[in-house]
Every structure is written in structure tokens, then in C-alpha cells.
Amino acid sequence: MEAGSSQARVRWGQIDIYLVKPSVFVLMLITALLPIAGCRHASPVQSEQLNSLSSSEDTGQFMVKGQSFKPDIARDDATRARGLQNRQPPADGLILLFPFKAKHSIWMPNCPADLEAWVIDDQGTILEFMQLPAQPPQGDDERTWQYHNRLPRHRAKHEAMILWEFKAGTAEELGIVPGDRITGNWPAILGNQQ
Numbered sequence: 001m002e003a004g005s006s007q008a009r010v011r012w013g014q015i016d017i018y019l020v021k022p023s024v025f026v027l028m029l030i031t032a033l034l035p036i037a038g039c040r041h042a043s044p045v046q047s048e049q050l051n052s053l054s055s056s057e058d059t060g061q062f063m064v065k066g067q068s069f070k071p072d073i074a075r076d077d078a079t080r081a082r083g084l085q086n087r088q089p090p091a092d093g094l095i096l097l098f099p100f101k102a103k104h105s106i107w108m109p110n111c112p113a114d115l116e117a118w119v120i121d122d123q124g125t126i127l128e129f130m131q132l133p134a135q136p137p138q139g140d141d142e143r144t145w146q147y148h149n150r151l152p153r154h155r156a157k158h159e160a161m162i163l164w165e166f167k168a169g170t171a172e173e174l175g176i177v178p179g180d181r182i183t184g185n186w187p188a189i190l191g192n193q194q
Helices: 022-033 077-082 144-150 170-174 186-191
Strands: 007-012 015-020 062-064 067-069 072-074 094-102 115-120 126-132 160-167
Touching: 072 077, 077 094, 094 186, 115 170, 126 160, 160 170, 160 186
Parallel strands: 072 094
Antiparallel strands: 007 015, 062 067, 094 160, 115 126, 115 160
């Protein structure tokens, strides 16, 4: 490359190849990709059950402190990732069922309400509660990657396969605390993972 030039020409047979400085290449790449990474607006808030979620009807109900629940269950990657985006939390919550035990992490894209997640072991014992405050929606001038990058990640302190999301304050309202056991057909839920 010549001094002060941002490109150089190389001849390969009958083809001219133009080489550019790395900084120029990055700028060209970003400019080319901007139309692809445009802003995506959130969908209207919904309250119905998503079709791809299963319900707990095949596994029965769950009980804790005299309260009965029949939650939606997100069993696969797609439904776990969608979670409660663009909808209000169902009264009986949403179980996020993971294929392995870990200190799972949750984030809150496009969630219109404050949530809490109950971290539960495979016997139904509540290990902890995670507070999940709603975040401001994606701005009109904010790219999707910028929006996702600014959202906090909430990591469980305990390894578990089950996280159960509710509207914030549900545990306190029902007098439920860590150590309480939720009765139900946990083996059926854990055995039906995808």
C-alpha cells in the first residue's frame, strides 16, 4: 500500500484484487450489515398461553402451603428462550425446565412485568428466589444487539434443573420461603424433558 492510501491493488491473472487496511475493512463490514441489524419492536403484551408451551395437565397439579398450581411448562430451548416475553405472567407461573443441573441464568428481554423466579431442586424443594425487575423496552434508536447487551443477567446461586417464574411478590403474598417443598409429580416432569 502506498503511504496515505487506504487500499492497494494486486493483479492475479486477469483479476484485480483490492486490499484494504483492516480498519477500513471493519468500517465497510459494519456499513454493509447495518440494514440487516435494524431495530425490532416488541410485540403487544399478551396474556394467553403460548401454543408451543405445554401445560401441567399431563403431570397433575402442584401444591405448596395449601395453594394449588397448574403452570405452563417450557421444556425446550425455544420456549425457555421465549419465556414470558411480550406477555403478562400467568397466575400459576411458568416452569423453565432445563435438561441439566446448573446455576442457570435468566434475562428479561421484552418482559413487561417484574418477575421472581423460584429455583427448585428435583424433589420440589425451593432453594432460593431470584428477583427479576422489568427493564425499559428497546428504544426506537436502539439496535437489537444494543438492547440485549444492556439487559442484566440474573444467575441462580444454586444448581437446579427447574426455575419457576411468577409475577414479583407471589412468594411473599403466599408466605412461601426457601426450604418449603412443592408437592407434585416432579418425576413425570423431569422424565418428559426434550
